[in-house]
Amino acid sequence: MSAVTDISKKTRAETVQKIVTPLGIEAWLVEDYAVPLVAFDFAFKGGSAQDPDGLTGAGAMLAGLLDEGAGPYDSDAFHRALDDKAIEISFHAGHDNFHGELKTLARNTDAAFDLLRLCMIEPRLDGDAIERVRSQMVAGLRHELKDPNALAAKAWRTAAFPNHPYGRPTDGDLETIPAIGRADLVKLRERLFSRSNLKIGAVGAIDASKLAALIDKAFGNLPAAPSLNPVADITPQGNGERKVISVDVPQSTFRFSLPGIARHDKDFITGAVVNHVLGGGVFSARLFKEVREKRGLAYSVWTQLSANDHSALFAGGTSTKNERAGESLLVIEEEIAKIAHSGPTQDELEKAQKYMIGSYALRFDTSTKIAANLVSLQTDGYDVDYLDRRNELIAAVTLQDTKRVAKRLFEGGKLLVAVAGKPDGV
Structure with a gap:
């Protein structure tokens, strides 16, 4: 060589x-x-x-x-x-x-x-x-x-x-x-x-x-094995619970969540695509369009599907004027209910796949990013072939898959919401 x-x-x-x-x-x-x-x-x-x-x-x-x-x-x-x-x-x-x-x-x-x-x-x-x-x-x-x-x-x-x-x-x-x-x-x-x-x-x-x-x-001089305390698996709690922290500021800041999908579950990749359509931090996301573009309720709104070693989570957040806090939360809940009922459209699916596949290369554009991703794969329990399989798995997601997984994620779920500020209507 x-x-x-x-x-x-x-x-x-x-x-x-x-x-x-x-x-x-x-x-x-x-x-x-x-x-x-x-x-x-x-x-x-x-x-x-x-x-x-x-x-x-x-x-x-x-x-x-x-x-x-x-x-x-x-x-x-x-x-x-x-x-x-x-x-x-x-x-x-x-x-x-x-x-x-x-x-x-x-x-x-x-x-x-x-x-x-x-x-x-x-x-x-x-x-x-x-x-x-x-x-x-x-x-x-x-x-x-x-x-x-x-x-x-x-x-x-x-x-x-x-x-x-x-x-x-x-x-x-x-x-x-x-x-x-x-x-x-x-x-x-x-x-x-x-x-x-x-x-x-x-x-x-x-x-x-x-x-x-x-x-x-x-x-080499470290011990052969660690002495770790067991950590229990946990499903995120808070079905419909509201936590309000009073802060004298003009805006209310939200965090919200539902139980997610474990990272090695067969539906995790499909769930990531569904999340991208809903609130994945891009201009085409439904929440961005409904919350920011149509109503001007917030500068940004995001959601993510993530998994720890012992829990799986759908979570999101936004900030909005106190007087529009209740309206903002209602719009978010309505959009989650809509995608649970009908799932993404074919156009939304194709745009999500194109973006997620195309942007993957940006995770590998520096040596430090590549090294970090190699470690992340290992700590998350993936083999090296996932570097190639990941985009193939995203490309294989069908519209029927997204509709089924959207229901699994969101149907009947009530958001746990924590908000800091002086929110009206929450």
């Missing part, structure tokens, strides 16, 4: 090499020397759903601290080491996964993985860094106390997932963040980070043998 991989004539799946390191860590690699960069994305299964009871936000705090000093470097020295070689390393915690990203010039790959190894194996978690990150998180949470979008989202989440990790904010709250100590962070790190729950995607100017050696160097 030549030194430069010609990926222009391959399908997306064919560009991906599955490699297994000597220590047994699997990674997906797209080898490409067009630009002298390496993008490396990874995730540990677990995420903020593993935050200890009463310490919500611990995962997010840990994510904020891993690059705030490691090994021989305090926070300032670590960031100088990154800056000296233009290396980017960052971390964040989602509900189901704890993510990390690295980006480096190819010539600095060894140095970049040395620093990543320190983050993974030898984070300092110094007291001054903990207090600095804690203060930043508290400041953000205090700001959210006056943010209608944050308030509506929090009220919706709590009502949709009561007494469940998904009902807790990943960034914690003003009661839990002050209670998190260094020992809690150390214990969480020890439970989460391991070789067997690690998913990796890499893209760029690096070959398989070099990548395998660097992966084992960075992660």
Whole structure:
């Protein structure tokens, strides 16, 4: 094989090499020397759903601290080491996964993985860094106390997932963040980070043998397996419930939801097409036309069909003037009822398929996006062939499929609604 991989004539799946390191860590690699960069994305299964009871936000705090000093470097020295070689390393915690990203010039790959190894194996978690990150998180949470979008989202989440990790904010709250100590962070790190729950995607100017050696160097000293708490499956709650958070602002901000379709359900792709027709964030979507274009009720309105590891969700949102809040919600409910009754039209189906298939390439227009998508496929439980099958599955959706799945999603369902503002008629 030549030194430069010609990926222009391959399908997306064919560009991906599955490699297994000597220590047994699997990674997906797209080898490409067009630009002298390496993008490396990874995730540990677990995420903020593993935050200890009463310490919500611990995962997010840990994510904020891993690059705030490691090994021989305090926070300032670590960031100088990154800056000296233009290396980017960052971390964040989602509900189901704890993510990390690295980006480096190819010539600095060894140095970049040395620093990543320190983050993974030898984070300092110094007291001054903990207090600095804690203060930043508290400041953000205090700001959210006056943010209608944050308030509506929090009220919706709590009502949709009561007494469940998904009902807790990943960034914690003003009661839990002050209670998190260094020992809690150390214990969480020890439970989460391991070789067997690690998913990796890499893209760029690096070959398989070099990548395998660097992966084992960075992660090889982690435990073989994690110690994760079980997370129960949950159906989103709130059949017809209304949550109003009074905020003295001129607009009301909505979040609404219904139970969705699990990501590996045979109807998930069809559900995604139906959602695109209804409110998928494009000008042709029914809600955009009815809410914005025809009535001028809101600047934007959106819906999405999404799935976590333990729940499936149809959700949406909008913002509108307080005095038109009830009217806006009524229009949204009417459009959902219409699509439940009649489904999309043939023209709507064809436009949705064309857009969803055509725009898929935009998820792969940079190395960092490709690496992130490789990891997302793995954490979502898909094999590499999904890179090619996804568009084929969308193209195969029929009008009859969409009508059936629209009924499954929406018929008889009553929206859970959370709204922050001074809404009239809600």
